[in-house]
Amino acid sequence: MDLPEPSNDLAQLRAEVEKLRLDLNRVESLTRQLEGARDQLRRSTEGIERRDVIIREARKQIATLSRRLDDAQRQAFEAKTALHDARGTRWYALRDAVQWARRRPWRWLLVPWKVLRTRAQAAPPEPEAPTPEWAPPAPVPARPRASRSPASLRVAAIVGSALRAQLGPECTLVTFGPEGWQAALEDAHPHLLLVESDSFANDGSWQGQLEKDGDAGELERLVAWCRSREIPAAFWNTADPLEFERWLPVEALFEAVFTVDADAVARYAARGALGMANIEALPACVQPRIFNARSAGRVARACFVLTDGHAADRRLWSETAAVLAAVKDTTDLYALPGVAVPDATADGARELAEPLSMLFRRYAVALSTPARGDAAGKIPQRVLEMLASGIAVAAPASPDVSLHLAPVVRTFAGADDAAAAINGLLDDDGARRHFAANGELFALRAHTPMDRLAAIASALGMAVDALAERRVAALVLADQPDDAALALRALAAQTHPADEIMLGTKARPADLEAAAGGARVRVVKQDGDARPQRIRELARLASTPWVFLPAATADTDSLEQLILRAPFADAEILARATTDEAAPAVVRRAFVAERGWPDDAETLRRWSHEGVRLYAVP
Template sequence: MTSRDIGLRRDLDRATKVVREAMTDSRVRSDLPRKLRKELHRRFPALRPKVRLRTSLPDFELPTGPSVRPQIRAAVILDPFSALALRYEWDQVELRPGEWREQMSEPRLPDLLFVESAWQGNGGSWRLAMTAPGAIRDELRELVEWAREQGVPTVFWNKEDPPNYDRFLDTAQWFDQVLTVDADRLPDYRRDLGHDRVGLLPFGAQPRLHNPVLRDHGREHEVAFAGTYFTEKHPERRAQVDSVIRPALGHGLHIYSRMALEDQRYQFPPEFRSSVVGSLPYERMLAAYTSYKVFLNVNSVTTSPTMCARRLFELSAAQTPVISGPAASIEPFFGDTITVSGSADETERALTVLLRHAEYRDRIALRAHRRVFDEHLYRHRVAEVLARVGHPVAGVDQSISAVVPTMRPDQLDHVLDFIAGQSHEEIELVLVTHGFEHDPGEVAARATERGLSAPVLRHADSSLTLGACMNLGVEAASGRYIAKMDDDNVYAEHYLRDLVRAFEYTEAVVVGKWAHYAHLTATGATLLRFPDAEHRYVKLVQGGTMLVPRDVALAEKFEDLPRRVDTTFLDKVRAAGGKVYSADRFNFVSVRSTSPDGHTWPITDMELLARRATLAFYGDATTHVTV
């Protein structure tokens, strides 16, 4: 029997049961039209009411790959959100009723069976298999038992805790490992399951989907809320709608309601309805994340220390500031990077500040992004799952060799200082001394004073070009990535840490900064150059910010030229079909000394001012650019 046959039989059994109940129970009978309409919409999506989206959003093309761990084969039953987020983490096999034995067996047994508390798992094929009796539930249990017999570890993840703990508890008992989003439920699972194979697995973000890459016109809209209004339950959530959502009505609020034009129990009050711009499938919602300056969030669960909306992780990863109603889980996960509001007045003030001040908005968004990428990606979550089932995997190689050509012996301390100051841990300094030599023992000693390993030293004759010096450094490097860094620029603490992560969420061959600050020492002025080039694919990035895989740098090589080696290298990358990505503007300053003689790009300060730049401020630049 195929999965389609099983599904049809299950639907027929359910319909028969509902009709019988309606014949004897007036409440069921009165609710029958609504249930019938809901079932028709589920089975035949074309019959759903058409909601015209009353705003413009860019398209979002789902990445096709690759998988972070292609060697790990995971058989899964997941809801659509989790299935999409996790498919980039392993070789994912979405099981179907009636076909799972063949799927599990070919080409080899999976490394684990991972099942979440899904109401309609794997496109609805396992609908209610975890919460209601019937043939489909019996088949799910048979699947879990078969996996255990084959030696395949089984993991159940209850993302519906705490409110639906009891509904999924019986199903959880079948599995080897049980994970939950709510730390407060761990003692309950240990008591009710009679074992200690339980653990915490919160939501997270998927870099391939949840990232700050801008499309089309960027963040052209003001503020948005995506979610459902409940008229009959979740009173705390309704209270947060009044304190968090209502104040945004005067700030260009757009509401995306998942229940637009459907069940009246989930319709927003009349005063909100002019702000309801439609409903969005999840794939389009991903585009909305980076189309707004601010997103709003309300919570149905407020007391759990670890259960919060997955959207908080996703929006933070996308560098979209969030104003949220209170929940105990927000501060432990996000610190002060999410604005928590307990009243309408607090929301009004927060909206005014975030919408009015781009500088404040961008800084808090970057810190939220960094926090999620540090600790709360699905890469981290999957590593925890795999460790539990005996399949620990190596971490992602993000080692960087900083190649710094210099013709100025007096810049050594500055170079050692900015390398030692980086928060990124896997850094190797490759110092190419152009036309002079440093004593290796002295350099090593000065590096040791700063907590650094001894730099790799390469001497280049003064007759060599800058391009040749770069190639010497690349050949001597051992890191996965090459960072081209200049000896006189400012590189703040999180410069490399933030920049290397762009390789996780873009398709770029080179990442860097085209939007960047430039400090003119002659006047003390600092310019913001190319401000519209943040978080976008571009043609060029500032030469002192280039980060490129070492194998690419070895293959393409820098041209044997005294200057413009950055531009010619990027030209070759793009000619070969590679993309160049410009990240945020922070944590870097291109420093222009009083005389341009020490620079390979001969351009005057006045020419810089006349080009695409904004005079940002006067004075020390380091403090301003550091985030």
């Protein structure tokens, strides 16, 4: 039987083509900016090199003049000492007395007295110590800095392609091979070294070092080099609990070991080779720039993607096959390229010919079943990808799902209950939207690459704020105490609190102090009636990368829905999709500080035509 294809493929392809065109334009613009930055960097480097040459020549001249000055001072001291010794002899006294008496004849009578008189003269002073070689002044310790953003980290990485795609956009990721790594790291000055349990890390260049029973000599030298320069090194085992023993010799090289399986922490700590290492559980993450809920429409069916892990374990596959047989009427079966489909399900399976993220954006429901490598202490990576894609997920009530994902996944007890669970999600729009929305928020709140970078850096002793790129200031205009109290109560009811609140008023700030009580609220006295200008003034005073423009009809989760997506949306403005003229929005602070904020929707449409990127959140 031919399975129905989605009817909205054309609309989705058009949307994807338009998105690619915009991305291409942005790439061209960024390329021009990069070339300009490179030219400026080259000129700056040449200027620095010229100044370095001048400074070296000046230091040589200073050293030469210092030596000459020391020699002249020493010669002057020797001459003064010789003159002092000569003046103390009788012959010098007689010569001095004769010259003195020749001017007046009567002085000859006093010559014996003048010759025999003792003459006390002070010895010449010792010369000063030689001039020391010039050296730059000692650096003055800087003031302690606040926690840095994950985006400011420079990470030297030996990681697989999947983890590189996740971490690359959120930091400066430096990858290298076993040859020439020292020059690459000396040029990059990384903050930390991160190695993943992937034999094909960095396009397979480290395969000989990371494969089982391989020679890890170059990796040992890399870790030793980093340790000698106080660059902390961490190992992240993303394959646990599989091949637990296989990675122990490599993990023993590192001062911090992370595992995606929380139950494996105790097993690591019991190993003598890892007894002194910092061992922590670090779940998998998902990149919202790749897996997100941007969909042109979803077909009212479920999908299941078959991987190697599903068919590797016979017991697990028998359970999965029973579930697939029960839901075959509502579920489309796909297999990753290269995965052998068992005979029992081969007839209805298709090879996946599109990115997994696009598949999850086309369907309303995703089916997940246990696979090899799942564990009770581990959050499955594939389920996180489904949740971040805004698709409702149905899965058996396995230990990992029940412990970590039960609130955001529709669980079922077995094959008999699977069909009812999927049909219930497909038929009940409210339930499906509930699971999809909560699942997406679950992934965005604490399972992004920013969260994982901050956790790794913090465990290595660096102060990194995982929320640095999601800090937001609420901008509020209120000229009466009652208006201020209402606005602040509405902000306090938000599920995600604003990091600071900028309250602009034309009244006396003292009149609003009672309503604006709290350390996060800053009252700003303003003049004038132009709302865009007043919003612009408040944005310039804010200290966060984003600002929140509330609306009277905003839901209590509006701020959270917007700010969690803001760092990954690649847009200047994020607003709730609503039919109201005034919708709550999160906007880049620098954008509002430059343009202000309009009172009408027509200006937003004009900005969109001018190339300002807007992102609508349901």
